Amino acid sequence: MDKTLILVVEDDLPVQNLITVTLKAEGYRYLTAQTGQAAVITAATHNPDIILLDLGLPDLDGVEVIRRVRSWSNVPIIVISARSEDPDKIDALDAGADDYLTKPFSVAELLARLRVTLRRLNTAAPDAAPSVFRNGALSIDYAAGCVSLDGEEIRLTPIEYKLLCLLSRNVGKVLTHKYITQNIWGDSLESSTASLRVFMATLRKKLTRSPDSPAYIQTHVGIGYRMVRVEENTE
């Protein structure tokens, strides 16, 4: 695969055109689909590297498209939504979308998201189920169940560890509050979104050695959190 193939799902033709022209200019290959049905079929038959999905489709709900694609594939999905469709955005992320863009968005922003996602794809382990995860100065040994920063081990409580694992196993992906709390506390407790904030604080503190340490965990206001890939320049 030398040229990245991107599936653009957008029913508004002027917008679709804007996107495809941009992609072409940047040297990407692309496919298009105007309906949810077509999107699912095209995704299955052509196996694109990334899917750009507008949530406001005429036939199928965008979330349903994600669900169907996710039933067999892990391909990165970047969702495009209008501000008014805010709740849909969260549903989309819960259904397995990786990232989101809010209309109106700049071309530069779109390209930036694509690059980030692609970098994640390429740096993703070429080997199966690696037992140790690395990101900047951070490394997690899943098998041993221990975490170290800059070679020095840091001790985490059970919930902190689970939380960090969840984030690291989904690097680059935006995880919603709901998704996180359900994964860590189960479906039972519901008020744990307050706890989540506290744990995020302690986790961030433990992941910060010096004031200029990189920020591993991003906050997405109203949505959730995400661990980002960090440059290797932490020397």
Add this chain to the structure above:
Amino acid sequence: MDKTLILVVEDDLPVQNLITVTLKAEGYRYLTAQTGQAAVITAATHNPDIILLDLGLPDLDGVEVIRRVRSWSNVPIIVISARSEDPDKIDALDAGADDYLTKPFSVAELLARLRVTLRRLNTAAPDAAPSVFRNGALSIDYAAGCVSLDGEEIRLTPIEYKLLCLLSRNVGKVLTHKYITQNIWGDSLESSTASLRVFMATLRKKLTRSPDSPAYIQTHVGIGYRMVRVEENTE
């Protein structure tokens, strides 16, 4: 055998298509089967190098397929299951599956698993386990079944010995309470977590010669215990 032959057992045709297209692109030969019955027969007649088996089959239980194939063949079986929590997955591994993939999976992941499995096939290395373990002043002779500290033998009770072996065979790894109790007491008794604490205490006491002896066993609150590698400066 210059080209690897892979049997793909999957009843969902789009998914099957995705897999076979991928395999073809990578230069593998493949066969397909939509049912468990067909899978067993095809495996018997064509003798594939690897079997990719979806657990959600219409007719036969996937685990049953594994059992039947395993009755005459040792061919590697990689299981594909829909949900990560699937108890079937564990049954499948127990029945003799070699590895598993959870839907949704990325194509890269699938290929990685295949490569790993193939590599393992070619380099089946019967490596002999060393009979004596050393860590700091501690040494365990598994064959002789005796333990010494600083050259001097220390006497351990059967359970203490089993416990120490379990820890030493997993140096650096955090072992959960459950893992330890199941390995030592079996699945039956459940209240043995209290006993575990007592044994840990006695074991630690017996591994401590002077007040400044290194701490071989760390406790991880809420999780379990771990033996750590100790520097050789215990002179």
Add this chain to the structure above:
DNA sequence: AAAAATCTTTACAGTTTCTTAACGCTCTGG
């Protein structure tokens, strides 16, 4: 059968971890 050793259970104190609530901050929209 008696003695010794080993194992299990219980209780309790000390510690760690988790939850909850309060407060200040930033950002957004009117």
Add this chain to the structure above:
DNA sequence: CCAGAGCGTTAAGAAACTGTAAAGATTTTT
């Protein structure tokens, strides 16, 4: 500029966990 919502931070009490000692219960040895 103000009000409200969402977030980070801190602190304190509650809950859970651990280490230790000691007393039965069980098994093994003498």
